[in-house]
Amino acid sequence: MEPGEDSKAVAVADRCWQWMAESGARRDDVVVALGGGVVGDLAGFVAATYQRGVSLWQVPTTLLAQVDSSVGGKVAVNLPQGKNLVGAFYQPDLVFVDPRVLVTLPSREFAAGLGEVVKYALLEGEGFLDHLEREAGTILGRDPLALGEIVQRCVMFKAAVVGEDETDRGRRAILNLGHTAAHALETVLGYGVLAHGQAVALGLLVALAVSETVTGLDPELRPRVRRLLQRLGLPVQAPPATVDDLVQAAARDKKITAAGRGFVCLEDIGHPAWGVPVPGEVLGRALEALWE
Numbered sequence: 500m501e502p503g504e505d506s507k508a509v510a511v512a513d514r515c516w517q518w519m520a521e522s523g524a525r526r527d528d529v530v531v532a533l534g535g536g537v538v539g540d541l542a543g544f545v546a547a548t549y550q551r552g553v554s555l556w557q558v559p560t561t562l563l564a565q566v567d568s569s570v571g572g573k574v575a576v577n578l579p580q581g582k583n584l585v586g587a588f589y590q591p592d593l594v595f596v597d598p599r600v601l602v603t604l605p606s607r608e609f610a611a612g613l614g615e616v617v618k619y620a621l622l623e624g625e626g627f628l629d630h631l632e633r634e635a636g637t638i639l640g641r642d643p644l645a646l647g648e649i650v651q652r653c654v655m656f657k658a659a660v661v662g663e664d665e666t667d668r669g670r671r672a673i674l675n676l677g678h679t680a681a682h683a684l685e686t687v688l689g690y691g692v693l694a695h696g697q698a699v700a701l702g703l704l705v706a707l708a709v710s711e712t713v714t715g716l717d718p719e720l721r722p723r724v725r726r727l728l729q730r731l732g733l734p735v736q737a738p739p740a741t742v743d744d745l746v747q748a749a750a751r752d753k754k755i756t757a758a759g760r761g762f763v764c765l766e767d768i769g770h771p772a773w774g775v776p777v778p779g780e781v782l783g784r785a786l787e788a789l790w791e
Contacts, residue, residue, distance in 0.1 A: 543574030562612025611696025
């Protein structure tokens with residue numbers, strides 16, 4: 500398959516199903532997802548649906564996949580109307596994470612993974628955010644011990660949340676911090692213009708701006724996070740796009756519409772709120788800040 504979000508599509512899944520059928524794959528065979536988040540999501544979706552489910556092993560090779568997408572059992576493909584609109588909850592039988600492979604990543608892909616890491620720091624608390632600020636140089640130097648520590652920290656946090664709410668009916672929604680705007684950006688700009696983690700970084704700034712208005716978040720946090728994102732090589736300004744298009748794309752996002760859960764905000768570092776109703780004009784003003 501070709502790299503990139505365009506391969507996370509029904510047509511590519513269909514090729515995989517047909518290849519498995521032609522190869523005589525059985526229900527006691529194993530699908531191994533060796534690669535980044537796109538590979539993991541696509542392979543997981545194929546494993547979940549072929550013959551109503553075959554064994555799945557996740558072997559993530561990117562930082563983003565190691566800290567986030569390989570853990571938790573969400574698998575999906577995209578539609579032109581939005582990301583991850585066709586999918587399932589399907590837990591892997593094994594996840595094997597080796598931070599040493601991260602030294603091979605291109606700089607853009609490595610930095611993209613750090614977008615998700617910053618998300619977890621905002622969710623976990625001040626200690627993690629302070630750690631990223633102090634250790635940014637070591638992390639960017641791809642020290643295996645430093646990377647192992649942040650990967651473990653993110654995975655343990657996510658695993659605890661997923662253990663409480665595996666099928667995303669309640670608190671698991673906090674893991675979507677920054678993702679409503681991120682998915683809107685990816686949909687409107689076209690997949691591949693921004694790496695997913697880059698879109699998440701921008702989405703975090705939008706979520707913080709919304710939180711200042713809706714949940715009373717300290718406005719000093721957003722410039723602090725903006726500085727950290729810049730230091731980690733992540734974008735803090737979006738490519739040209741129309742705010743109206745982004746608001747409409749966000750309204751279609753499954754995180755907004757499913758079960759009426761609403762937007763994920765922060766009340767403070769380590770204190771997320773989910774199911775928050777956000778008027779379109781508030782989201783629009785927050786999105787406009789991406790071009791300041």
